[in-house]
Amino acid sequence: MSVHKKAKRVTTQVLLDMKSRGERISMLTSYDYSMAKIVDQAGIDIILVGDSASNVMAGHETTLPITLDQMIYHAASVIRAAERSLVVVDLPFGSYQGNSRQALDSAIRIMKESGGHAVKMEGGEEIAESITRVLSAGIPVMGHLGLTPQSIYKFGTYVVRAKEGEEAEQLKKDAILLEKLGCFSIVLEKIPANLAAEVAKSVSIPVIGIGAGGDVDGQVLVAHDLFGITQEFSPRFLRRYADLSSIMNDAVKQYITDVKSGDFPNEEESY
Numbered sequence: 339m340s341v342h343k344k345a346k347r348v349t350t351q352v353l354l355d356m357k358s359r360g361e362r363i364s365m366l367t368s369y370d371y372s373m374a375k376i377v378d379q380a381g382i383d384i385i386l387v388g389d390s391a392s393n394v395m396a397g398h399e400t401t402l403p404i405t406l407d408q409m410i411y412h413a414a415s416v417i418r419a420a421e422r423s424l425v426v427v428d429l430p431f432g433s434y435q436g437n438s439r440q441a442l443d444s445a446i447r448i449m450k451e452s453g454g455h456a457v458k459m460e461g462g463e464e465i466a467e468s469i470t471r472v473l474s475a476g477i478p479v480m481g482h483l484g485l486t487p488q489s490i491y492k493f494g495t496y497v498v499r500a501k502e503g504e505e506a507e508q509l510k511k512d513a514i515l516l517e518k519l520g521c522f523s524i525v526l527e528k529i530p531a532n533l534a535a536e537v538a539k540s541v542s543i544p545v546i547g548i549g550a551g552g553d554v555d556g557q558v559l560v561a562h563d564l565f566g567i568t569q570e571f572s573p574r575f576l577r578r579y580a581d582l583s584s585i586m587n588d589a590v591k592q593y594i595t596d597v598k599s600g601d602f603p604n605e606e607e608s609y
């Protein structure tokens with residue numbers, strides 16, 4: 339008899355405990371069942387169903403076009419695979435900014451229709467009311483500061499944010515505010531490492547960095563970038579752990595050759 343012992347789920351409390359123990363948190367994106375299965379079984383702590391699906395899955399130039407329905411579809415697929423990881427789902431552009439009632443409705447749809455465990459929202463002070471309203475329904479919120487891609491048309495460029503005094507000061511204030519509001523964690527994207535380290539020290543909730551240096555509580559990457567499936571995107575902060583794009587390209591070429599030559603399928607592969 340085989341006993342399948344289910345892995346214990348990572349919770350927001352587990353993440354807080356990890357920060358207090360000084361144990362680093364690992365986080366990766368997934369947008370579909372098969373990828374989430376690999377990432378979850380490898381032991382990742384958090385799976386982010388990022389709105390980067392807009393770029394990676396749909397080929398859009400920005401994260402702005404992805405809809406709430408599309409995010410729910412991606413998140414539901416990931417949830418069916420994730421046995422251990424905490425699954426955080428991005429609230430997409432236009433589903434929460436400037437209208438806290440709409441923010442609550444969007445977050446409730448994500449939780450009910452996908453089964454996700456938490457939502458992520460980009461911004462600080464300017465979305466405080468929306469964050470508070472979502473939290474009031476018992477929905478855990480992860481904040482996201484620094485280079486927030488949903489504001490790309492405000493920034494005009496994907497360069498490092500908060501290098502200047504005023505923007506850095508605002509970011510520090512926003513991080514403290516997010517903790518005060520009740521967020522369980524904050525993503526800091528593409529900001530100077532020393533600023534990120536200062537923020538991580540100033541709050542007791544875990545700070546997860548992407549392009550924010552090593553002195554934070556955890557790291558997040560887009561899984562397709564880490565696997566080397568995406569090729570065009572090569573920022574300095576990205577470490578590629580595999581070159582799946584060329585492995586897959588070779589496999590497809592070999593398949594084409596075998597089909598054309600009649601080598602595939604052979605007798606053992608036929609009924």
Ligand code: KIV
Binds near residue numbers: 367389428558
């Ligand atoms: O959408 C996403 O993948 C993200 C990460 C880059 C943090 O927000």
